[in-house]
Structures are given as C-alpha cells and as structure tokens.
Amino acid sequence: MSAVDSVKSLKRTPFWAQIALGLVFGVVLGFIAKEYSVDWLTETLTQIGTIFVQLLKLAVPPLVFTAILVSVVNLRNVNNAARLAAQTLLWFLITSLIAVGIGITIGLVTNPGDGFKAPTDKLKAPTTNGDWLDFITGIVPTNIVKSFSEVNVLQIVFLAVVVGAATLSVGAKAEPIIKGAEIILEVVQKALWWVIKLSPLGTLGLIGKSVATYGWDLVKPLGTFTVDIYVGCAIVLFVVYPLLLALVGKVNPLHYYKGAWPAIQLAFVSRSSVGTMPVTQKVTERLGVPKDYASFAVPFGATTKMDGCAAIYPAIAAIFVSEVYGVSLGIKEYLLIAFVSVIGSAATAGLTGAIIMLTLTLSTVGLPLEGVALLLAIDPILDMMRTAVNVAGQVVVPLIVSAREGTLDLEKYNNPRDLEAPDEPEDTPRVPLQKTDDREPVTV
Numbered sequence: 001m002s003a004v005d006s007v008k009s010l011k012r013t014p015f016w017a018q019i020a021l022g023l024v025f026g027v028v029l030g031f032i033a034k035e036y037s038v039d040w041l042t043e044t045l046t047q048i049g050t051i052f053v054q055l056l057k058l059a060v061p062p063l064v065f066t067a068i069l070v071s072v073v074n075l076r077n078v079n080n081a082a083r084l085a086a087q088t089l090l091w092f093l094i095t096s097l098i099a100v101g102i103g104i105t106i107g108l109v110t111n112p113g114d115g116f117k118a119p120t121d122k123l124k125a126p127t128t129n130g131d132w133l134d135f136i137t138g139i140v141p142t143n144i145v146k147s148f149s150e151v152n153v154l155q156i157v158f159l160a161v162v163v164g165a166a167t168l169s170v171g172a173k174a175e176p177i178i179k180g181a182e183i184i185l186e187v188v189q190k191a192l193w194w195v196i197k198l199s200p201l202g203t204l205g206l207i208g209k210s211v212a213t214y215g216w217d218l219v220k221p222l223g224t225f226t227v228d229i230y231v232g233c234a235i236v237l238f239v240v241y242p243l244l245l246a247l248v249g250k251v252n253p254l255h256y257y258k259g260a261w262p263a264i265q266l267a268f269v270s271r272s273s274v275g276t277m278p279v280t281q282k283v284t285e286r287l288g289v290p291k292d293y294a295s296f297a298v299p300f301g302a303t304t305k306m307d308g309c310a311a312i313y314p315a316i317a318a319i320f321v322s323e324v325y326g327v328s329l330g331i332k333e334y335l336l337i338a339f340v341s342v343i344g345s346a347a348t349a350g351l352t353g354a355i356i357m358l359t360l361t362l363s364t365v366g367l368p369l370e371g372v373a374l375l376l377a378i379d380p381i382l383d384m385m386r387t388a389v390n391v392a393g394q395v396v397v398p399l400i401v402s403a404r405e406g407t408l409d410l411e412k413y414n415n416p417r418d419l420e421a422p423d424e425p426e427d428t429p430r431v432p433l434q435k436t437d438d439r440e441p442v443t444v
Contacts, residue, residue: 019269022203029204030211042212048205055195056275059188061148064274065160066185067299072164073178074295084401088297091397092305093342095244099236099307099389100341103315104334106232112225112316113323157303189278196266196279203269210380225320225375229382232312233389237264241396249403251413259287259416260395267391271383276391277302286417288409289398297401301394306357308386308393311341314361317375321367333365340364 013021026045033041075081139158141147147155167174242253263280270276281298285291315337322329340361358375362368375382402408 018200019203019265022200023207023269026204026207027211030208033208033212042209045205045208045212048201049209050205052195052198052202052205053270053272055198056192056270056272059192059195060274061156062184063188063192063277064156064299064303065148066181066188067277067295068157068160068303069164069167069181070178070185071296071299072161073167073181074292076168080405084293084405085296087401087404088300088397091400092301095236095240095307095393095397096305096311096342097338098240099232099311099393100315100338102235102240103232103312104319104337106228107316107319110224110228111319111323112228113320192275192278196270196275199266199269206269206271206380225316226381228316229313230385232316233308233385236307236312237389237392241392244396244400245403249400249408251399251403251408251410255413255416256287256396256399259283259413260392263395264388264392268384268388271380271387273302273306273387273390273394276387280391280394283416284395284398286412287395287399288412289402290407290409293402293407294398297398298394301397302391305394305397306386306390308389309383310357312389313382313386314341314358317358318361318365318367320375321362322365325368327367329365336365337361 029041029045032038033045075085139155141152141155141159144159146152147159167177242256245251245253245256260283263276263283266279267273267276273280277299280302281294284294284298289297318333318337319329321327340357399408399413
C-alpha cells in the first residue's frame with residue numbers, strides 16, 4: 001500500500017477509532033519506556049504531548065477573547081437575551097451544586113485520605129496562591145498585553161465582556177469591530193481545527209508520557225482518590241445529566257450522547273475545555289440549539305462551567321487533604337466548599353489542570369496548601385475525566401435552556417448528525433454537490 005493510500009485509509013477511519021488507537025499505542029509505548037528505561041522514548045512521548053498542548057494553548061487568548069466578545073454582541077440577535085443569559089447562569093449554578101454535593105458525599109463515604117502515610121515534611125506548597133483576595137483582584141488586569149502573553153483566561157474573559165458590552169452600547173458605529181472580531185474568530189477556529197485533527201497523535205504522546213513517567217506504582221497509593229474522582233464524574237455524566245435532560249428538558253438523553261460524544265471524547269484526551277470549544281459549539285448546534293444562543297452559551301460555559309474541575313475534584317480533594325493532615329471539617333467547611341465550587345469555577349480558566357481551583361478551595365477552608373503537592377503527580381490522569389465532564393455539562397445546559405424556552409429544534413436533536421472527525425466550522429463556505437436523493441445536498 002502506498003503512502004497516499006495509507007493516508008486515505010486513515011481519513012476514512014472514524015475519528016473516535018483514531019483516538020482509541022492513539023490511546024492504545026500510547027499505553028504500550030509508555031509501558032515499554034517505563035519497564036525498560038528507554039529514556040529517548042519517554043522524551044519523545046513527552047515532546048509529542050507537550051507540542052500538542054502548546055498548539056492548543058497558542059490559540060487560547062485570541063479564541064477566548066473573540067469568542068466571548070462575539071457571544072456578547074450576538075445577544076442582540078437573540079429574543080429574550082437577558083432571560084436566556086439568566087437561565088444559563090441559573091442552570092450553571094444548579095448543576096454545579098449537584099456535582100459538588102456528589103463529590104462531598106463520595107469523599108465522606110470512602111475517606112480517600114484515611115490511613116495515607118506520606119512524607120509531608122518534604123512537600124512544598126505550590127507557588128500559585130489561591131486566596132480570595134488574589135482571585136478577586138486578579139480578575140481586573142493591570143496590563144492587557146501581560147494578560148494575553150501569560151494566557152490569564154479569567155482576565156481575558158473580563159476584557160472581552162467589557163469590550164462586548166461597550167460595543168453594544170456604541171451601536172452601529174462599532175459594526176467594524178464586530179466584523180473584525182468575527183473574522184479573527186473564524187481564522188482562529190480554522191487553525192484550531194487543524195490542531196484538533198492531530199488529536200490521535202497528541203493522545204499517543206500525552207498518555208504515553210503519563211504511563212512512562214508515573215507508572216502504576218505512583219497511582220496505587222492514591223487509588224481510592226483516583227477511583228473517587230472517576231466515579232463522581234461518571235455519576236454526573238451518566239446519571240445526573242441524562243436525568244436532567246429527561247425530567248427537565250423532556251428529551252431523550254440517548255440522542256444527547258450520540259450528538260455530544262465527539263466533544264466529550266476530545267475533551268478527555270486534550271484536557272482542555274477551551275481547546276475543545278469549537279467542537280463543543282458545533283455539536284451543540286447540531287443537537288438543535290439555536291446558533292445565536294449557542295454562540296453565547298458555549299464560549300461562556302467553556303470558561304466558567306466546570307463541574308469536573310471546579311466541583312467534584314476540589315470537594316473530594318479537600319476531604320483527602322484534611323484526612324492526610326488530620327484536620328477536621330464541619331458543616332461550615334462543607335458549605336464553603338460548595339460556595340467556592342459555584343462562584344470560583346472561572347478560576348479554572350478552561351485550560352488543562354485545576355490547581356488554582358484546588359488552592360482556592362483549600363485556602364478558603366483553612367487546609368494546608370502543601371496538600372496540593374500530593375496530587376500533582378496523578379493530575380493528568382484525573383484531568384482527563386474531569387474535562388470530559390466539564391464539556392459534557394457545557395452542552396447539557398444550553399440544551400436544557402433551549403428545551404425549556406421552546407427553541408430547541410427537536411428534529412435536529414432526535415436525528416443528530418454524525419461527527420466522525422472534526423471538519424471545517426459550519427460557517428466555512430462550502431460548495432454544494434448535486435443531490436442524489438431526497439436528503440439534503442452533500443457539501444464539501
């Protein structure tokens with residue numbers, strides 16, 4: 001088989017299968033590198049994963065700024081925009097409270113840190129401070145260039161919301177700004193699609209590096225904690241979300257999984273809600289959510305809606321750290337954990353990892369920040385499932401709101417288009433081909 005034929009065959013392979021192959025090969029190569037001390041293989045896997053994540057992060061500042069700005073100005077095209085925004089925030093709050101409640105319950109039942117013996121005297125606190133004063137004052141940037149160069153997503157979101165609101169107030173004279181932001185957003189999304197197509201290779205590197213570096217020896221002492229996170233996330237993903245869709249949205253949850261799965265699986269391997277955002281928005285629209293509303297809800301959710309990273313994870317982690325250090329938590333502390341999870345979720349910033357959110361939670365309830373160091377080694381393993389739940393929730397909320405408002409296209413929802421591989425964004429001009437039957441024209 002020629003190289004050209006091999007490439008064509010790969011393109012015909014479903015995207016989920018490509019990612020699965022990357023996952024399998026990554027585990028195998030990581031195991032080989034770990035067991036046989038193949039340093040060059042470990043380094044190669046590390047570099048592949050690092051480059052893939054760097055490519056995702058490279059697009060984050062312009063993507064977040066333009067996406068949020070455009071989403072704010074697009075509210076002018078949405079009927080009952082204020083009502084939809086309020087409903088979106090309300091369901092963000094409700095689902096976050098449910099998720100943090102599940103996290104606290106699991107932590108109290110399993111006692112993940114009970115009997116754990118760690119060399120805590122050698123642990124160092126993280127350099128990132130997560131106290132409330134830093135969090136609140138850190139929202140407002142002092143240097144716009146620094147906000148973008150350091151990829152401070154929270155500050156970028158603040159700037160985008162302010163600029164979007166100002167643009168709306170200026171009116172027609174600001175139309176060139178809106179048009180320019182839409183063009184930049186389209187260009188960034190186009191470039192990001194190219195990066196997303198590298199996900200199978202990125203998966204190989206990221207998974208392989210984790211196996212080669214950490215191995216099972218490090219995971220075993222933290223096995224209960226790891227299982228707790230995955231069980232908590234699975235309950236939210238496969239129990240809470242479908243129940244909300246069925247009972248509140250009055251729709252069949254099975255169609256949701258069929259339509260949203262490409263975004264969920266990409267989030268699992270990329271560990272980035274923002275990096276997954278173009279896919280998330282596409283599947284949300286394909287499930288019948290109006291485009292104008294989806295263009296607001298999805299970007300906003302990608303930076304603030306974090307049921308995995310900001311609710312389940314910090315709740316269980318706080319209980320774990322309290323047990324390791326022998327600190328008792330009471331009702332007051334558990335209420336504070338719930339409050340932090342709901343209000344502080346934007347601090348996770350939609351990027352890989354949830355260290356800032358964890359330090360914010362620990363400092364709020366008076367737990368030692370040194371406890372973060374206990375969890376850093378297995379954070380990549382945990383972050384995959386956390387991010388998958390984040391993105392799943394970012395699709396669920398717009399569906400619930402649209403269904404309750406009567407704007408959900410049930411024909412689309414009940415017959416979601418397959419998204420086997422990430423292709424070009426929906427706004428990209430396409431050339432219609434000749435119809436061959438009664439279905440819609442095939443486009444390229």
